[in-house]
Amino acid sequence: MPDNRIILHVDMDYFFAQCEEREHPELKGKPVVICVYSGRGGDSGAVSTSNYEARKFGIKAGIPISRAKKLNPDAVFLPVNMELYRSISDDIMEILRGFSDIVEQESIDEAFCDITGKVADFDEAKKLAAQIKDAIRQNVGLTCSAGIAPNKLVAKIASDFQKPDGLTVVKPEEVRTFLEPLKVTDLIGVGKKTAERLNELGINTIGDMSKLSIGELVSEFGQAKGAWMKQASQGIDTTPVQEREGTEQIGRITTLKEDTKDLKVILDTIDRLSGEVSGKLKERKLSFRSVTFIGISTDFKTHTKSRTLGAPAKDAGTIKRVANELARDFIVQYPTALRRVGLRVANFSGEKSQMTLGEF
DNA sequence: TCTGGGGTCCTAGGACCC
DNA sequence: TCTGGGGTCCTAGGACCC
Numbered sequence: 001m002p003d004n005r006i007i008l009h010v011d012m013d014y015f016f017a018q019c020e021e022r023e024h025p026e027l028k029g030k031p032v033v034i035c036v037y038s039g040r041g042g043d044s045g046a047v048s049t050s051n052y053e054a055r056k057f058g059i060k061a062g063i064p065i066s067r068a069k070k071l072n073p074d075a076v077f078l079p080v081n082m083e084l085y086r087s088i089s090d091d092i093m094e095i096l097r098g099f100s101d102i103v104e105q106e107s108i109d110e111a112f113c114d115i116t117g118k119v120a121d122f123d124e125a126k127k128l129a130a131q132i133k134d135a136i137r138q139n140v141g142l143t144c145s146a147g148i149a150p151n152k153l154v155a156k157i158a159s160d161f162q163k164p165d166g167l168t169v170v171k172p173e174e175v176r177t178f179l180e181p182l183k184v185t186d187l188i189g190v191g192k193k194t195a196e197r198l199n200e201l202g203i204n205t206i207g208d209m210s211k212l213s214i215g216e217l218v219s220e221f222g223q224a225k226g227a228w229m230k231q232a233s234q235g236i237d238t239t240p241v242q243e244r245e246g247t248e249q250i251g252r253i254t255t256l257k258e259d260t261k262d263l264k265v266i267l268d269t270i271d272r273l274s275g276e277v278s279g280k281l282k283e284r285k286l287s288f289r290s291v292t293f294i295g296i297s298t299d300f301k302t303h304t305k306s307r308t309l310g311a312p313a314k315d316a317g318t319i320k321r322v323a324n325e326l327a328r329d330f331i332v333q334y335p336t337a338l339r340r341v342g343l344r345v346a347n348f349s350g351e352k353s354q355m356t357l358g359e360f
Numbered sequence: 361t362c363t364g365g366g367g368t369c370c371t372a373g374g375a376c377c378c
Numbered sequence: 379t380c381t382g383g384g385g386t387c388c389t390a391g392g393a394c395c396c
Contacts, residue, residue, distance in 0.1 A: 015396090036364035046364045049396090061396085067361045080364090107367085107396050189369095191394045224370070225393095253365055290388090300363075304390060340364085 004172075006125045007241060008113040009147045009155035010096065010132065013164035015109035017051040019085050020078055022141045031057060031075035035065050038255040043069055048080055052164065085109075088140060095135050099128065104241045112152050114241035122148060122171050129167055150175065153237035156188055175235035180207035187232050194221070209233035246348075247284070251294070252276050253342030259298050261337050263328065270323045273343040278316035286350045287312035291319060293326035294342035295334065305330045312349045319345060 012018065016034040021027045031054035037045040043065040050059045050068075057072040065077065089108045096103045100113035119125045129146040136144055145166040147158025154175055158168040170178045184206055185195045197220065203209050210233035218226030231237065252273045256265065270293070281288065292306035305326040309318075323343050 038364065044362085046362095048364070062363085064362050067363090070361070082366095109396075189394070193393060222371080248368070249366095251366070255364070292389095302391080306389060308388060342365085344367095 005114060005116045005150055006119060006122065007149055007152055007155040008100070008115050008125065008129055008132075009149075009152065009159040010092075010111050010113070010136075010144050011146075011156075011159040011163075012092065012109035012142060012144045014049055014051045015142075016049040016080060016085055017054075018142050019088050020081070021051065022088075023084065027076055029053065031059065031072055033059055033065075033068055033075050033077050034080055035068075035077055036080055037065070040255060040257060042066075050075075088142070091140050092136055092142075092144075095139060096132065099132050099135070102241050102243065104243060112155065112241045122169055126167065126169050129169075133165075133167065151235075151237040152239055152241065153188065153232055154179070154235050157182065157186055160186070176210075179233070179235050180205065180210075182206045184209055187229075189228070189232065194225075197221075206233050248348070249344055249346035250277055250280050250284075250286075250288075251292075251342055251344035253294060253296075253340055255340045256338060259337040259339050261331070261335065263331050266327050266331070266338065266341055267324055269341050270327050270343060271320055273341070274316055274320040274323055277343055277345055278314075278319055281314055281345065284350075286348045287314040288319075288345035289313070289347035289349070290345065291322040291326065292344040292346070293323055293330055294340075294344060295327075295330055295338045296340040296342075297334070297336045298339050300339070303330070303334055305333075308347065312347075314350070319343070 017032045020032060020034065032051045033047055033054050034049045035045055036048050045065045047059060047061055047063050047065060047068050049061055054072065054075050057075070059068045059071050059075065068075070069077070085108060093103065093105055093111060096111055096113055100115050100118060102114040104112045106112060115125060115128060119128055125148045129148055133144060133146060136142060143165040145159045145163045147155045147161065147168050149155040149158050149170040150172045154170050158170050159166070161168040182205060184190050184198050184203060187206060198209065203212065209229065214227060214230040217229045220226065221229060254269060254273065256269065260266070289312050290306055290308040292304050295303045297303065307322055307326060309322070
């Protein structure tokens with residue numbers, strides 16, 4: 001796929017917190033912090049999202065709630081309300097579908113649109129993006145940031161470039177100069193670990209990275225990743241915008257009231273999670289073939305035990321039974337206290353979304 | 361100041377098959 | 379004494395993302 005495409009990335013601004021501001025207008029202008037409480041009592045848990053007022057105090061996603069409270073005790077702390085966010089997300093995706101034939105929802109608050117067939121050039125694309133932003137503001141009452149570029153990789157970086165309520169266009173001839181000064185972690189797919197290794201090699205910016213040979217990158221990061229890094233650093237990305245086929249896995253994970261090695265506590269928790277997972281499977285009319293037990297030890301290391309069944313299953317009983325066996329095996333193998341336990345099913349069959357026939 | 365919960369994608373080694 | 383090559387599936391773990 002040559003890069004003569006026009007790709008739009010839409011990213012909602014501080015989504016969860018903005019949803020709460022919409023529902024509770026009295027919150028506007030105050031620092032708002034959306035929290036995931038662990039259930040261990042008090043302020044145990046982590047920050048999921050915060051609005052820009054809260055970010056001024058250093059309150060950002062991932063930090064402990066207790067720390068956020070020290071940074072600003074007067075901020076408004078709210079628990080996540082996923083149902084609300086999901087329904088608002090659905091409304092936003094509907095609007096995007098009205099403007100673009102191909103919409104790939106990337107997460108609850110982000111999507112790519114391939115608007116190549118909708119506009120003649122990047123100037124028209126910019127006008128269309130402005131219309132989309134208006135439509136979302138008018139109909140949903142939220143602001144977002146948009147990025148337009150010849151591919152997904154650059155469009156995503158562009159949407160993040162000016163926030164909130166931004167609109168950034170990167171034309172094909174501007175891609176290299178746009179990327180050059182940015183940090184390597186601005187490339188989606190380059191995280192903390194990869195950045196550390198790059199920094200050790202004296203590579204800090206995407207421009208630095210593009211000067212490494214493919215051979216150097218491959219010998220350091222392996223064939224697939226190295227080759228991808230060379231391309232990405234030059235702003236080359238040919239992955240198509242595609243409707244997602246449906247989810248690949250469904251899981252539930254929870255923090256235990258206290259760290260434990262007690263098999264009974266773990267099995268009781270697994271029973272509860274099995275029920276929740278099978279409920280989700282039922283909604284989506286899916287059968288699974290593999291079950292994974294997830295144990296996170298007190299040192300925050302993740303361990304898994306999984307099993308693939310000979311034939312697809314869909315009932316809560318099977319999940320419960322297999323998960324129980326896996327949990328027992330796990331306890332024998334890792335005689336370590338657990339902080340969190342989880343369950344995941346995958347290898348789905350059943351109501352896969354239908355093929356789109358319109359194109360043929 | 362103690363650290364949530366939901367995902368996707370990739371890798372490496374071993375089993376197994378032709 | 380030396381002993382192919384390719385493919386797929388499964389398990390466990392890791393990096394990364396929101």
